[in-house]
Amino acid sequence: MNKYGPKEILLGTAKTCLLLVILEIFTTAFLPAMGVINFRPEFNVLIVLFLAFKLETPVLAWLIMIVQYVHSLFSIEGWAIGAFTGVLISLSVRYLKDMLDFSTAISTIIVVQIFQVAWFLATSFLLSLKLGDFGNFFPLLWQDLPESVALSILSPFFFFVLDRVWKVNSRAAGVAI
Amino acid sequence: MANNLLVVILSLWGIAIQNYSLKDVSTFEAFLIEAFAPIQRGALSTREKVSSMLDHYVMIVNTSKDNADLRKRVDELNNKIFEFQEVKKENERLKQLLQFGKEIPREKVLAQIVSWDASNEFKVLRINKGSSDGLKKMSPVITMNGLVGYVYRLTPNYADILTILDQNNRVDSIVARTRSHGIVEGISEFKCRLKYVNRTERVEVGDEVITAGLGDIYPKGIKVGKITQIDKENYGITQSIVVTPSVNFHKLEEVVVLIEKTEDENRDLAKEQSNE
Numbered sequence: 001m002n003k004y005g006p007k008e009i010l011l012g013t014a015k016t017c018l019l020l021v022i023l024e025i026f027t028t029a030f031l032p033a034m035g036v037i038n039f040r041p042e043f044n045v046l047i048v049l050f051l052a053f054k055l056e057t058p059v060l061a062w063l064i065m066i067v068q069y070v071h072s073l074f075s076i077e078g079w080a081i082g083a084f085t086g087v088l089i090s091l092s093v094r095y096l097k098d099m100l101d102f103s104t105a106i107s108t109i110i111v112v113q114i115f116q117v118a119w120f121l122a123t124s125f126l127l128s129l130k131l132g133d134f135g136n137f138f139p140l141l142w143q144d145l146p147e148s149v150a151l152s153i154l155s156p157f158f159f160f161v162l163d164r165v166w167k168v169n170s171r172a173a174g175v176a177i
Numbered sequence: 178m179a180n181n182l183l184v185v186i187l188s189l190w191g192i193a194i195q196n197y198s199l200k201d202v203s204t205f206e207a208f209l210i211e212a213f214a215p216i217q218r219g220a221l222s223t224r225e226k227v228s229s230m231l232d233h234y235v236m237i238v239n240t241s242k243d244n245a246d247l248r249k250r251v252d253e254l255n256n257k258i259f260e261f262q263e264v265k266k267e268n269e270r271l272k273q274l275l276q277f278g279k280e281i282p283r284e285k286v287l288a289q290i291v292s293w294d295a296s297n298e299f300k301v302l303r304i305n306k307g308s309s310d311g312l313k314k315m316s317p318v319i320t321m322n323g324l325v326g327y328v329y330r331l332t333p334n335y336a337d338i339l340t341i342l343d344q345n346n347r348v349d350s351i352v353a354r355t356r357s358h359g360i361v362e363g364i365s366e367f368k369c370r371l372k373y374v375n376r377t378e379r380v381e382v383g384d385e386v387i388t389a390g391l392g393d394i395y396p397k398g399i400k401v402g403k404i405t406q407i408d409k410e411n412y413g414i415t416q417s418i419v420v421t422p423s424v425n426f427h428k429l430e431e432v433v434v435l436i437e438k439t440e441d442e443n444r445d446l447a448k449e450q451s452n453e
Contacts, residue, residue: 021213028292028303029220037427038367040297061184073209074295076200076329076337080191087184127298130192136344139364143297 004057008167013063015165017070020047024074041147044071044082046155049115050162052090053100061087081130085122089115105156113152120144197299197345199314200330200337207332214335217292218305270431273321283396283435286310288318290429291335300342300363302326304432307334315394317435323400323423324348324388325432338432341369341401341422349391350401352384359418361386361401367426369402371418378416380404386420396435 004012023043031039048064055063064086068079093100093115101107124140151158162168202210271287286306294301306312308331318325318338326340339346342363350361350371357378359371371386384404390397406419 024295025213025216025220025292028295029217032290032293033220035427037293040293040295042296044295058180061181065184065187071295073206073213074292076197076294076299076301076339077296078191078195080188080195083184084188084192087181087188091181123298126192130195131197131344133344136364140298147297 004055004166009057009059009063012166013066016047016051016063016067016162019161019165020044020067020070024071028074039147039150041151041154042071042144043151044068045116045119045148046112046151046158047162048082048086049089049112049119049155050159052086052093052115053102053111054159054163054168055166060090064090081123081126084126085119088122089119092118102159108156108159109152112155113148116148116152117145120148198329198339202330202332210330210332211334214291214303214305214332217303218289220292267431283437284311286312286434286436287431288336288434289431294337299345300340300426301329302338302340302429302432304336304338304434305334306434307332307336309333311436312336312434313436316437317395317399318432319399319435320424320429320432322425323402324395325424325429327394328434336434340426342367342426347392348395348401349389350386351389352378352380352404353387354384355380358389359386361420364419367422368405369420369422371404371420373415374418376409376414376416380407380416380418382407 020043027040027043031037044067047067051060051063051067057063061083065079065083068082068086071077071082072079100111102111120141124137124144127140128134128137288304288306288310291303291305293303302325304318312328312331314328314331316328318327324341326338326343326346328336329339330337340363341348341361344363346363348361349358351358352371352374355378357374357380359374361369361371364370374380382404386401386404388395388397388399388401400423402420402422402424404418405421408417410417
């Protein structure tokens with residue numbers, strides 16, 4: 001894992017937000033224009049997971065919040081639920097760091113899938129709590145799973161790109177694809 | 178650790194104040210939405226260009242150079258015909274949309290769909306009309322087939338519509354045949370649920386559900402959908418009813434926003450008409 005100065009943080013954040021904006025436009029406008037309305041992969045989750053897994057910086061929680069704020073421009077979900085979940089996940093990653101393996105594509109896919117399920121469990125719980133209706137807890141959880149599998153399969157390539165954006169030392173925490 | 182704690186506290190505050198029925202936007206937020214929405218809108222024209230290119234140019238890559246100009250001309254004309262046909266179809270759709278709902282005493286604003294919400298949990302559409310076109314928050318949105326939703330978030334040139342498929346949108350409705358009252362709520366997979374209908378009400382599969390006109394958002398009598406499933410459980414006082422919306426959300430391209438004028442605006446309008 002790497003430590004970053006203010007300049008690297010600003011540059012990395014700007015590039016990550018730009019990437020997220022492009023992916024959000026792809027998901028919200030391009031896919032529906034092609035007739036794909038029911039399949040909307042949440043790239044913000046993948047980006048937050050990357051930040052939690054790979055970045056060691058005291059401002060990680062603020063970075064997660066910024067990513068979620070950009071996401072909220074494209075979704076009425078808002079930034080708060082994702083930021084809260086993201087910070088909890090980044091804290092859990094800190095304790096599980098030694099157990100997480102990103103040396104192969106398969107291990108990356110498995111780790112990302114596990115944490116995505118944890119993410120959707122947390123957000124579905126918070127959303128159900130907020131709306132006061134736990135009847136929709138499981139439907140909310142299940143509807144994200146197909147997209148999460150697709151995102152997990154994409155994650156080795158995606159992490160490879162973000163490794164370059166954040167200049168993560170490939171020997172220390174890189175992902176093999 | 179202090180950063181984490183601060184963001185967690187801020188997030189909890191954010192969750193507490195988040196309103197999934199209506200949203201105010203800050204100037205900064207509106208600016209960013211206004212900046213990104215035209216790119217989302219551009220995705221639609223990109224699709225048309227890509228499909229047109231695939232249809233009309235890829236096929237002629239290997240033809241001889243002599244025929245290239247003629248073929249190009251033919252392709253251009255074909256493209257023009259295609260564009261005219263699309264415009265004709267759009268005109269017909271818009272004409273039907275404008276003719277629809279003449280009896281509803283509200284101003285109608287036509288809008289095009291720009292994008293869908295980025296999260297699966299929310300069924301929200303973005304349209305290319307905003308407060309500068311006279312839209313107001315909570316204005317109902319319809320098509321000639323029925324109810325779409327209402328305006329949830331508004332910027333000067335764009336608006337987010339909370340559709341009836343969203344679980345946060347609750348529509349006061351009645352079953353047209355039996356006049357049984359209930360609340361339509363969105364569930365996943367392009368279906369809605371009609372809640373709080375008494376077990377003793379004799380509703381049937383195929384019955385039409387329309388807006389009740391209560392709740393101060395939707396005018397009375399707009400089609401919501403048709404009952405497609407009824408489950409009467411052995412317990413409870415209500416029945417579980419699934420409603421399939423009249424609007425085909427897969428093929429939604431244009432919508433009509435109904436704007437209710439304030440008393441002052443109505444007075445001005447009446448004055449203008451009397452002057453004419």
